[in-house]
Amino acid sequence: MYRRATPRTQARTCTSVEAELARFRRAAAQAKEQLYEVQGRALSVAGEDTAAIFQAQQMILEDPTLLDAVEDQIRAGLDAEAALVQEIDRLAAMLAGLDGSYLRERASDVRDVGLRVLRLLTGIEEDSLPVSDSPIIVVAQDLSPSETAQLDRSVVLGFAIAKGGITSHTAILARGFGIPAVVGLGDSLLNEVPDGACVILDGGAGLLIVDPDAVTLDHYLHKIRLLAQREADASEVQTPGMTRDGHRIQVVANIGDVASVEQALALGAEGVGLLRTEFLFLDRKDLPDEDEQYLVYRALGTALGSRPLVIRTLDIGGDKPLPYLDLGQEANPSLGFRAIRVSLAYPELLKTQLRAILRAAVDADIKVMFPMVVTLDELQAVRECLEEARTELKRRGMACAESIEVGVMVEVPAAALTIPILARRVDFFSLGTNDLIQYTLAVDRNNERLGYLWDPLQPAVLYLIKKAIDDAHREGKWVGLCGEMASDLDAVPLLLGMGLDEFSVNPVAIPKVKALIRSLAFHDMQDLVERALQLPTAAAIRALVRETVVN
Amino acid sequence: MSVYEAKVVLQDSVGLHARPAALVVQEANKFKCTIRVSKEGGREVDGKSILGIMSLNAGRGATVTIRAEGEDAHEAIVHIVALLTGTLEGEGDSVVRKE
Numbered sequence: 001m002y003r004r005a006t007p008r009t010q011a012r013t014c015t016s017v018e019a020e021l022a023r024f025r026r027a028a029a030q031a032k033e034q035l036y037e038v039q040g041r042a043l044s045v046a047g048e049d050t051a052a053i054f055q056a057q058q059m060i061l062e063d064p065t066l067l068d069a070v071e072d073q074i075r076a077g078l079d080a081e082a083a084l085v086q087e088i089d090r091l092a093a094m095l096a097g098l099d100g101s102y103l104r105e106r107a108s109d110v111r112d113v114g115l116r117v118l119r120l121l122t123g124i125e126e127d128s129l130p131v132s133d134s135p136i137i138v139v140a141q142d143l144s145p146s147e148t149a150q151l152d153r154s155v156v157l158g159f160a161i162a163k164g165g166i167t168s169h170t171a172i173l174a175r176g177f178g179i180p181a182v183v184g185l186g187d188s189l190l191n192e193v194p195d196g197a198c199v200i201l202d203g204g205a206g207l208l209i210v211d212p213d214a215v216t217l218d219h220y221l222h223k224i225r226l227l228a229q230r231e232a233d234a235s236e237v238q239t240p241g242m243t244r245d246g247h248r249i250q251v252v253a254n255i256g257d258v259a260s261v262e263q264a265l266a267l268g269a270e271g272v273g274l275l276r277t278e279f280l281f282l283d284r285k286d287l288p289d290e291d292e293q294y295l296v297y298r299a300l301g302t303a304l305g306s307r308p309l310v311i312r313t314l315d316i317g318g319d320k321p322l323p324y325l326d327l328g329q330e331a332n333p334s335l336g337f338r339a340i341r342v343s344l345a346y347p348e349l350l351k352t353q354l355r356a357i358l359r360a361a362v363d364a365d366i367k368v369m370f371p372m373v374v375t376l377d378e379l380q381a382v383r384e385c386l387e388e389a390r391t392e393l394k395r396r397g398m399a400c401a402e403s404i405e406v407g408v409m410v411e412v413p414a415a416a417l418t419i420p421i422l423a424r425r426v427d428f429f430s431l432g433t434n435d436l437i438q439y440t441l442a443v444d445r446n447n448e449r450l451g452y453l454w455d456p457l458q459p460a461v462l463y464l465i466k467k468a469i470d471d472a473h474r475e476g477k478w479v480g481l482c483g484e485m486a487s488d489l490d491a492v493p494l495l496l497g498m499g500l501d502e503f504s505v506n507p508v509a510i511p512k513v514k515a516l517i518r519s520l521a522f523h524d525m526q527d528l529v530e531r532a533l534q535l536p537t538a539a540a541i542r543a544l545v546r547e548t549v550v551n
Numbered sequence: 552m553s554v555y556e557a558k559v560v561l562q563d564s565v566g567l568h569a570r571p572a573a574l575v576v577q578e579a580n581k582f583k584c585t586i587r588v589s590k591e592g593g594r595e596v597d598g599k600s601i602l603g604i605m606s607l608n609a610g611r612g613a614t615v616t617i618r619a620e621g622e623d624a625h626e627a628i629v630h631i632v633a634l635l636t637g638t639l640e641g642e643g644d645s646v647v648r649k650e
């Protein structure tokens with residue numbers, strides 16, 4: 001149990017005004033130095049956002065609004081302590097009186113700063129926070145940011161406080177320092193928890209359980225072990241994709257809705273390598289307009305921060321009917337009117353999407369990618385649509401990205417074989433292997449009778465992919481792969497050895513792909529590719545991979 | 552004496568709270584001129600005071616007016632507007648010389 005001792009201000013016989021001013025300035029300067037140290041500690045332990053709290057507190061101590069007011073009060077005859085308390089109270093009350101929980105919380109920063117200076121003025125050392133040899137959970141009315149930062153993490157397992165909300169700096173600090181905490185438990189907290197009681201703190205559920213029974217205790221002990229294991233796995237997950245010998249690989253996510261982006265990031269995605277935009281168009285009666293699309297792309301861009309987001313334009317065909325767009329029935333949809341072929345027949349549809357993408361790309365690393373491009377003419381046509389979309393936005397006076405990376409999906413052998421031609425008008429390629437394999441082998445993957453033919457390790461497929469990657473690199477373009485092959489653990493070592501720059505996989509596959517890449521050496525995989533491409537069958541190649549690599 | 556004024560609509564998700572407020576104050580303190588900030592015709596606060604800026608309670612979408620007065624007023628206002636709009640172009644055009 002922790003009760004903060006607030007230094008009492010005692011009536012002191014006032015010395016000279018000058019002496020009081022000097023005392024106050026000295027205390028303020030010392031407080032600033034202390035905060036600078038705390039900021040440094042917070043920066044190394046908890047990161048920039050947490051450290052910023054203490055930087056803001058230093059700025060309060062430099063603020064003429066505070067300093068001038070206190071000094072005026074001292075000149076008017078108050079001693080330094082009284083002047084400080086009065087002005088801190090006034091400023092905190094002013095902030096607390098404004099609308100919004102955010103500013104009410106900032107009022108507590110002002111008080112925290114004031115308390116720090118007051119302690120220095122009165123010479124009372126910082127409160128002794130609980131000292132203990134065995135692990136404890138601190139229960140208190142409130143903890144200031146300074147007190148929170150100063151908790152001894154070797155014994156303090158967590159804390160529960162009566163005051164505070166989730167936006168309070170105390171809560172932000174707890175998250176930053178990774179201290180389990182429950183805040184805002186109400187003023188009766190201190191009366192309900194006896195000192196020295198056995199308690200369970202469940203930060204996730206916002207619970208403080210006092211004197212748990214055996215069943216509850218067992219439940220939580222089990223949970224602690226489970227979480228520890230998951231944390232150990234997760235800490236690996238967030239490391240960047242890299243081989244054992246330091247060759248950098250981007251491991252990014254394929255997503256098809258907005259919600260998946262959080263999951264992808266939690267699983268260690270370094271960006272999104274394929275956003276399927278069909279979800280915006282399916283299961284509805286009318287076309288999504290530009291603003292609706294823009295908001296979705298922008299939200300995704302924001303969620304990803306500085307990480308890249310590759311948006312694929314609408315990839316639709318006769319097999320996926322849209323009620324508002326009659327594409328007709330075809331005998332052979334996979335060789336028919338679909339993907340970029342549809343987009344170029346309905347340029348307004350494409351341009352609406354491109355305008356939304358260009359707007360969202362203003363403040364996010366967004367790239368655009370076109371599905372199923374086969375010829376340079378198609379590429380020219382979509383490029384023209386892109387320019388028109390930009391011109392239209394400018395005419396409307398709207399902000400749009402001046403330049404955007406443009407890529408094509410290599411899904412047809414024709415494209416894979418003509419990379420040097422397509423490279424004239426694109427910035428990157430993404431191998432869409434689900435289709436590329438089907439078109440190369442002339443096999444419908446869903447046809448059970450042809451299962452023996454459908455294999456990503458077929459020599460023809462590997463030759464084609466190797467050639468595509470080599471040609472693209474020769475033209476100075478990067479290459480990703482967003483088919484399921486990128487998460488096939490027999491294929492990953494080969495793709496790595498071919499020099500693939502980006503693996504785009506379903507979020508759940510990210511940890512295993514990264515882990516495998518981490519265990520491999522780039523140079524060994526280059527050798528592996530050379531040997532594999534001399535073998536006559538998919539089965540022989542698979543056997544070679546499995547005897548070379550532990551996957 | 553040069554006086555410049557600019558109006559900015561705050562785009563940041565938290566407006567002039569926290570980090571943005573601290574950044575504006577840090578930027579303002581780099582210049583000699585006086586900098587006053589007000590929200591939609593309300594009272595003016597000192598642009599070099601974090602408590603002042605926070606007390607504006609200017610959230611996202613609020614329009615704030617920045618007024619700089621002094622020899623480096625133009626440079627100061629251009630920098631602060633750039634900070635608030637996240638760009639050195641576009642909205643920076645809204646800087647108007649008053650005197």
